[in-house]
Amino acid sequence: MKKQTDTVRIAPLAPYLGGKFRLSKRIINRIEQIPHKIYAEPFVGMGGIFLRRTQIPKAEIINDINGELVNLYRIVRRYPNTLYKETEFLFASRQEFERQLKTPPETLTDIERAARFLYLQNQAFGGKVTGQSFGVSIDRPARFDFVKLNDRIRAVGERLASVTIERLDFEKFITRYDTKDTLFYLDPPYWGNETDYGKDIFCRSDFERLRDCLTGIKGKFILSLNDTPQVRNLFKDFIIEQVDVTYSISKTGCCNRSELIITN
Ligand SMILES: C[S@@+](CC[C@H](N)C(=O)[O-])C[C@H]1O[C@@H](n2cnc3c(N)ncnc32)[C@H](O)[C@@H]1O
Structure with missing residues (x-):
């Protein structure tokens, strides 16, 4: 695999609900361990992962419906x-x-x-x-x-500068950019919070559509979601890893939540 170019970590331009700040190191480590020539992110949001990764592959494509x-x-x-x-x-x-x-x-x-x-x-x-x-x-x-x-x-x-920016529904985006050299990182809305990013852009049944669309792709994927029995059941045919994340809820308190990293 051709050596990737290095860049510096960049902070996103604004806070964004569901930005993966606390999980970013772990997700980026995963991304960097998987050889790929094309990096594609269908739910990029404010770019909490995309902007923090430091190895740039040959082609990068980011996408969001917003x-x-x-x-x-x-x-x-x-x-x-x-x-x-x-x-x-x-x-x-x-x-x-x-x-x-x-x-x-x-x-x-x-x-x-x-x-x-x-x-x-x-x-x-x-x-x-x-x-x-x-x-x-x-x-x-x-x-x-x-x-x-x-x-x-x-x-x-x-x-x-050399990144392609799309505004497509995730399914069209995945189909268009899937190759044996593509790595997708996917960060959709959480299960139970489907409408947090606007009306009629994502709904409960879209998790099934996402699962079906990821089944049989030629490339690799890393998907992060909240840990619920429904998510575990829906993605049971893939590799599911539980990760614990600590969130601060006030100046003195914090709580632990588990999230899932799902891969093929
Ligand atoms: C959890 S956020 C992504 C957060 C991102 N990882 C970050 O660090 O900011 C989910 C994103 O998915 C986008 N989205 C929702 N439905 C979509 C769809 N059908 N196709 C593409 N993007 C969609 C939302 O606009 C939102 O920006």
Whole structure:
């Protein structure tokens, strides 16, 4: 296998519900142990895994059904300086947050639209993507700080230079990019939280569609999901590994949850 190019870890542009921060080291170790020439991520979100991996294969393709997210990647790639300038007008205020939330994105230019998405995603409580509310902590700096975005926008823009960005339903994406040299990393919505990323984009029966679509692919896959009896049963014909993850739930407390890493 041809030696892969190395790059640096990059932090995602904003918090994102279900971003795999706590699992990222373990998932990236797995990814880097599997020889592949093509890396394909059908549910890329804010890129919590994609941006943190440091070995770049010959071809990379990322995908997400969320049009605001895909527009953000396109603008970060093409107009990083203009996007940064646009974020200078935004500030951490409840009134501004609510104004942005109410603004229909289709009334904005693509650059304003990307800045709005970046702003809301940084400022929202818990990295939520739908049902967003203004996030504030009395003892911490404001969540949205455009100065901190400057280097990140540039770094992500450069990282995306030779990456193909798609906006397809996962099944079409997997079928299109499956080859014997492809490695898919898949991070779909969790079982029980299917609608967290919007209406009518993912539903309970899509887990079965995903399982069927992964059965018999030519390439390799790594799938991460929450540990539920239904997920274990649905993917029982693959290799299932349980991993424990510690989440902090308050300043003093934390809890353990188990997640599953499923591979072929
Ligand atoms: C758990 S999040 C991915 C989080 C990502 N790993 C990160 O670090 O930010 C799941 C993603 O799947 C996307 N999604 C949901 N339904 C989809 C579908 N049918 N096809 C493609 N993407 C979909 C959502 O828009 C969301 O960004």
